[in-house]
Amino acid sequence: MGDKVHDVDVDMSHFKGKFKRYVVNWVGKGVESVVGELHVGEEVLGIDFDEYDSGVGSGDDEVIRKLKIRNLKVEHNSTTLQDLLQQKVQISISKTAVYRAKEKAQKKIRGNFHEQYSLLRDYIMELKQKNPNTTVKLAFSYRSVNPASTTRVFQRIYVCLGSLNQGFKELGREIIGLDGAFMKGPYLGQLLTAVSMDGNNWIYPVAYALVESECRNSWEWLLQCLGDDLELPHNVNFTFIYDRQKGILQAVNSLFPSAEHRFCLKHIHENLKTRFRGCGFRDHFWFAATRTTVVEFKRAMDEIRQQDTIVYEWLRAIPVTIWSRAHFSGRTKCDILLNNICESFNSKFVKGREIPIISCLEFVREYIMRMIVVVQGVIDVCTGPLTPTATQILKVNKEAAEKKWELTDIPCKHAVAAMNNMHKYEFDVGIPEDWVHTAYTLETWNQVYSNKIEPIVGATY
Template structure:
């Protein structure tokens, strides 16, 4: 085939399939392809224009897709039952559109934001929870003009309407203290427990205290589950570097120290990677026009939900796969603990290095707080159950001690 006039439009027609298969195909590869296939030399500027034309043809024009947003919203509502779509137009004409996915039961909500790419600035705000298998469960996403208090407030108001979150909300939010987020949370949900990602706290401290020892002290303090243990570790940190410890104390303990968490949500995470993982999966979609971006996210979520359902079908027993693995690991560790009955409803449980705690059988409370925070029997509880099982009159079922959120039927 011979090309008499190799225009950008003609090049575009020849490379549409290539661009659709690989949107990131290098310009040099296209240039070499035409040289070898058609024996035509074309400038890099013309290749750039042709690829841009092909890309717009494949994923749609950026400006035109904003004009089609309302039609897209109607189509989504018609084909995705119980999905909420809201479009709010600001005075400067920047639209925003969230899509909500149902399903959350652990009381933990992660919040995060990521930059849009392409010619129009913007942010993708996301929120995700944890499912019963300790996997992320995306709940909602929105494209907004910028990340600020007004955008977060609008996003959280819509989320609150969908999930029926009142002003007395008892959920737990976790974030890396995004711009404008704290003010929005305080105004809309004053009773919420807001956890700050410990990794981002470390990143802020690393500018002055970058040694590994600082990170180790910070993580040990944050991971402690009881107040006495926390105070002991903070004392060690202060003896190592008093200034760094004082800097850490400026952040309210309820926002980062596990020992001061309320336990209202069933989780033990200290980092906000549930949303960061989600944002990583949709990164390729963020350089597309608005509808193409939203479709990229929606299709990813469909695939994810189907994969989770397939994984759950492999589970054997009453619990999800991950919770079963955690419980089995704790069963093995419990063999190193000794439980002593006090003659009533409590057991004193002692392990290695004088790890001693009390288990209240009647109220199912544990002074280590590990089960209270995560909802899966700790080694102290399992050691207690092992001792109780020696009594032939006592009928025990360890699964009854596992929070219902981990049950497959839930």
């Protein structure tokens, strides 16, 4: 017979919540062991069985129906560094010494949190030397333990790699997502990111910063740096999408009053559920948001009003230009409703947010460098005038699609049908691919990712 696994019910009151679940591993008719699913660093539970009841099925298919646990023993079932030293080299060492050795090893691997701040200028010089046109800005404060001290204290750092700056300008899509994530370790703060979307609808990082906290002041500082790098005038018609974090709305309005705002639809929906518990308006809300014409949007909102006028009025209080596709302008060449471009990007840096500052900055830069190489590999095997995603969208639009040409600048089915009809009468209107915005061309996509990030040399941070 093969091995089988069965769940066992155990009275957990004796173990004060340490052990979550127990599984019986057995071979044939004999019970071999019981393994607990433990928290990290806890002990493994061993169980002695004095008797068990079993039921017999057909043939050799015998299964354990119930276990009567008579005696319980807690045993160590893990090999520690102390045990290894004793076994391998016959050296006894205290637990305190083991912790100190582990801490030194971790510092050697990931760097020293305190010392890396003194190496920032060397790192910045090396980064800018290897990656021309890169912008790095530092901000300091004079806050110290000693109020009379004039020593400057690190506050923020902003990085926009030259290749990302150039690549974004070649994208042709005027949209940037903004998001922040908490840092870990002894020096807390926030990792702020500005991310766009390339012609294949993949995330394209633009800039990132480490700041002391997520507030209006820090967002204004990042947006000011970003505006200088991207040469955005005060009255630019740009689009920013975000999750309504603290201060972003005020920061964008202060620096770019003519910009278009988009709120992540997921967060509006979460607020809707919290405010109106038990109301099933999810499908109606998303249906209304995804309509691409004003007439269809009004029809969807009327359905919500018929069900609940309070919910309807709550939604009407939110400007439709920030959550309804029917009211988006076509400048961005992008109709996204979610800020998952930032969330997806930030999710790659969970481990990078718990290491020292230079190691963290390198974690982000190295990820972007690898990402560009991977995308370039995809580009090299592509054929046709458009990116793979744009090719698929146009294919669907040719067959059956809604009218979204103004939002995405990819011809809808009606435009494609008109072109086909004009061809019949020998009008020279070109092929549908000629009418797709240049942001979606394979040539533009390739040009964007031709801006590579170069590796740096020097000390290991």
